[in-house]
Amino acid sequence: MICKLLLVDDHSLIRAGVRALVSDIPGYTVVGEGNDGNQVAELVLQLDPDIVLLDISMRTTNGLDALTQLRASGCRSKVLILSMHTDPELIMQALESGAHGYLLKDTTATELEQALTALRNGERYLSPAIAHTVINQALLRTQSFKAPTSDNHNLTARQLEILRLIVRGKSTREIAHGLGLSIKTVETHRSQIMKRLQIYDVAGLVLFAVREQIISLDD
Incomplete structure (x- = not known):
C-alpha cells in the first residue's frame, strides 16, 4: 500500500x-x-x-x-x-x-x-544529530529521577552500554566498531533491548534512559 x-x-x-x-x-x-x-x-x-x-x-x-x-x-x-x-x-x-x-x-x-x-x-x-541535544534538554527539565534497578530494566551490562550509545545517536556500525563487536551482534543486542523494554523506537529509548537515569549530561 x-x-x-x-x-x-x-x-x-x-x-x-x-x-x-x-x-x-x-x-x-x-x-x-x-x-x-x-x-x-x-x-x-x-x-x-x-x-x-x-x-x-x-x-x-x-x-x-x-x-x-x-x-x-x-x-x-x-x-x-x-x-x-x-x-x-x-x-x-x-x-x-x-x-x-x-x-x-x-x-x-x-x-x-x-x-x-x-x-x-x-x-x-529523531535525527541522530539532535538525539544528544534532546537527552540533555530532557535531563535539565526533569526535577527528580527514579534510581535504576535491575527490576526496572532487566538489561545486562553490555546491553546498558549499547543502550547508552543508541540514545546518543550512534549507528549500529559505529557501535560495533567502537566496542569491537560484529554488526550482527549489535543488532541482536538492540533487538533484545527493545523486546525486554517493550520500546521499539529511539525516542522511546531516550525517554526511558532519562527516566531511569541510565544516561547523564556527561554521557
Whole structure:
C-alpha cells in the first residue's frame, strides 16, 4: 500500500527538494503541498495523508500552532517535523505538541526514508544529530529521577552500554566498531533491548534512559 505524504513548508525550493527525494523512495507519494501552517488542518481533512511533513517557521501560523490544531481535531495523520532548527527547547515543544518525529533539513535521502519508515510502522524518529541535544534538554527539565534497578530494566551490562550509545545517536556500525563487536551482534543486542523494554523506537529509548537515569549530561 502506498503511504500518502503532505508537505507543508513556506519555501517552494524545499518542497521541491523533498518531493524529489520522496519520488526515489518506493512506497511513498506526495499527495499535496501547503505553504503555511493555517492550511494544514484543511489539507489533512481533504487529502487524509498518512504522514505530514511540517516545517516549524512559517509566515502566518507556525508548525507548533498547526500541531496543536491537528491534535485538537483528532487527526490520525503522523507528523514529521522537517526543520533547520536545533534549539533543544523548540524540539521538545514540538514533541510535546504531538510530533511523531523530528528531522533536520540537511538530511540525506537515506535518513528521510528511515524516518518515514519509522512513522509508518507506528514508531517515532529523531535525527541522530539532535538525539544528544534532546537527552540533555530532557535531563535539565526533569526535577527528580527514579534510581535504576535491575527490576526496572532487566538489561545486562553490555546491553546498558549499547543502550547508552543508541540514545546518543550512534549507528549500529559505529557501535560495533567502537566496542569491537560484529554488526550482527549489535543488532541482536538492540533487538533484545527493545523486546525486554517493550520500546521499539529511539525516542522511546531516550525517554526511558532519562527516566531511569541510565544516561547523564556527561554521557
